[in-house]
Amino acid sequence: MKPFKFISATSQEQAVTMLSKNAEAAYLGGGTNLLDLMKEHVALPNELIDIGNLKLKEIKATTGGYSLGALAKNTDTANHPLVRSNLPMLSKSILAGASAQIRNMATNGGNLLQRTRCSYFYDISMPCNKRVPGSGCAALEGFNRMHAIFGWSEHCVAVYPSDMAVALAALNATVKVQNSKAERTIAFRDFHLLPGNHPERDNSLTHGELITAIEIPKNNFSTHSAYVKVRDRNSYAFALISVAAGLHLSGNIIQSAGIAMGGVAHKPWRALKAEEFLKGKVATTANFTEAAEIEMAGAKALSHNKFKIEMGKRTLINALEMALKG
């Protein structure tokens, strides 16, 4: 860890101004990922701006849907009555992530900004384009069992680790952001980036921007949704595959589906092809299977993660079946 300055911000404006002034500064939310990265000498901020005192903790209903404060804790979000009754898929996804202790500390905004758990990213003796642009990707030809099957590039095959964000992608959320000039909102599918030629960039925030809230539009998934996570142990493990699925049904006809996958890409992978296929179809295992096959047809495995294609298909079908059951 390198020494750093620690400042507690008292207002959003102050936090944004201070961070904008220093290219090597970082916001400190729950610290559940940043502090690990600092101890591993991966993140080297020279200044931490603690935003823990800012009033961004509210979870509320809005005219168009729901707003989750960026600094509300993951545990409080998952257990909030509004979330439990209207966004059960989100609640389940949060509770499938990390451990109880980490969820108690972790914030909603911070959850979106988690960095990959690729072990080569964490090991500073290894090449990693995400950590040191241009140094190469050790995982591409290395131990890549946990890595991407969608949207990877030869520069980076890492996956994005959050569970919560997978549900947010399926729920078509937007991210509310403040910078030194104004507020803006970013559609969830545009928030996280694919690695392309710049895997050092995880998301579309610019330096200084602060997430203030996550907004979720009203939806018709609450009675038919599921979050299924497959992992190497039953708690405290990142997803091999996870699927968030919501169905809006009229009788047994699917009006629309919201589906996203975790553990498969550099961002929460919205299963748009499967969603498109299911629109207007009857909710049957045969249709779920075809939707899953259509989605997984685009997957491209690495040397150690071929199983993710079959597992992805099975988990997609399973999540849709569970959503149907309600």
Next chain:
Amino acid sequence: MEDSKKSIGKGIDRIDGILKITGKANYATDYPAKNMAYAVLFKSTIAAGEIKKIDTSEAERYPGVLKVITHENAPKLNPEGGLRGGALLQSPQITFHGQHIGMVVAETFEQATAAAHLVKVEYTKKSEKIDFEKLAQTPEMPKGKELADLVRGAGKSALDTAEVKVEETYETPIEHHHPMEPHSTMAIWEGEKLTLYNGSQIINGAQSAAAATLNLKSEQVRIVSPFIGGGFGSKGGQWANLVLAAVAAKMVGRPVKLALTRQQMFNSVGLRQRNIQKLSIGATKEGKLLTLAHEIISHTAVDSEYIEPCGDCTKIMYAVPNSLISYRVVPMNLILPTYTRGPGKSTGSFALESAMDELAYKLNMDPIELRIKNEPEKDPSNGKPWSSRTTVKCLQEGAKAFGWNMRKLGPGTNKVGDDFIGYGVACGTYPARQRESSAIIKLKLKDRKVYATVEIAASDLGTGTHTILAQTAADGLSIPVEQISVKLGDSDLPPAAGSVGSVGASSFANAVNDACTKITHELLAKSGKQFFVRPTAAQLMISENTAEFETRSNSKAPADAEKFSSHSFNANFAEVRVNGITGMVKVTRFLAVTGAGKILNPKTARSQIIGGNVWGIGMALTEESVIDPRYGNFATRSFADYHVPSNLDIGNLDAMFVNEQDIIPNKMGVKGIGEVGIVGVAAAVANAVFNATGKRIRSLPITPDKLL
């Protein structure tokens, strides 16, 4: 004494429990010392070669840095002093990725950590040996004589004529000990005397290894280690951190704390080696074993050899006229493997007991029946009589308690919702031994009550040594446990065996018991009186109004012990649920039934057994360390990647002990439970997975992808 009045055999709470939960039990780096400095190790980033140049200038200029120590300025140490794993900063040679190549000593841990990142190292690389799969094609003969091929009868050739055969290969990955307390050392010099606060499973072993390595006399070194936060073998032998703390303290002239980080633990303190085991069993149609061959390939280090004896269970478990056990080794550029809970037996039993399950399936026979059918009357490896053997009892009592009759013989036929339910059984064993140990008993009379202090350089891994020794002394002296204090974990105390290889409880308890007997005799002699009913030590202290009295005694295994084969035995029962869609496995119930002689404290014993079970379940389902063959580093290098089981992975665990009295291995009839708790566990789980799904997974761990 009547049994009901005895403390031994009662599941009393740990006498050090309150100290621990209130934070008053000091572990190695908890001891206060003035003027402390902090050492942080830095490590090689290549697997084989030489340090060409090491530039420490920037690190030396960093605020708070007192010294940067590398092979260029470290004092000359004795690499043959008995420490394991090398990495003593004696030369520029690199033999594994993550080898210690230096340390920064600074005013604070944070400063030392930051400065360590400023050291610049240039290497000359050599070709490294790290691709196990490739190297295992051409393994070498082991150097150790005890690992020479062991052939009985016609060896493996009897397989050709067998009616029923199983020939399969089983693989187990590298695993790590990862005790809750990472290895850490505090070193304080007073003149030429050195005190090392360091978690040590063998106090006197740590003392002599540290002294010899530092070119000191044993009496110049004191090891203090009353509490240890687990070790599982990794604190049995001692590693470089023990003496490097002393080197740093000497060079800066201040007390030094050196604590490994969790990530550094992966390549600093040994590991469980990777093994490929081929099992060949030949049997009659009735299930009588004709031949049993266990051929093992294991990795070891390039400059030193340690092989866990995977064939040990196979040597003694079943009656079979022809057998072969062979070891081959693959030297690799990795830290030296070392004793890891149930060394050899846990991994070996996975292969043997999986193969037995495969044979039972082929014979369409209940796996318990198959085992009972092949129960040996004598130790097949040496023809010695058993001092006692409880395999059949463990199987039968366990089957009843577990509800084995609910098992469905046909795999994949027991389904509830998406889950397949399966039952598995597997046996295990571990030798029972007593090692030489000494103890002092000090008695004091105060207000007509007798207080005792037990002194012995035993160790307590957290398993309850303090408590069982207090119970032993309570019975030996006839005073309540509350009036006994136990001093251990200090090399200034009478020398003792270690908490290793399941010898701790038998060696320590017999030493204390003998000292109690001796002090009672001496008090009797001192009184000069004749008694019709022999009085206890406590009664003599009171009747003779003796203010203080003490004695010391030394204990060894009984002379006849060697004429018998003495082991603990167990039977493990697992119930698993396997999700048919995702392949995720949950162990919903697990029962270990153990025959381990006298159980001194059923409560701490149960904890130790179920702790072994948990690790065994981890071995079966989650734990695997992966090496990147291009670099020789661990690709799984933190607890995010190296998965130990979580609470949710562990269902309902239970431990039972069968009643067993066997005073042949030692007078108290204690066989030891530390190791046997993990033996057979992984096979029981893997066999249950087969029973649930029909899929035989022969390569651990059984992760969801293997069950798709």
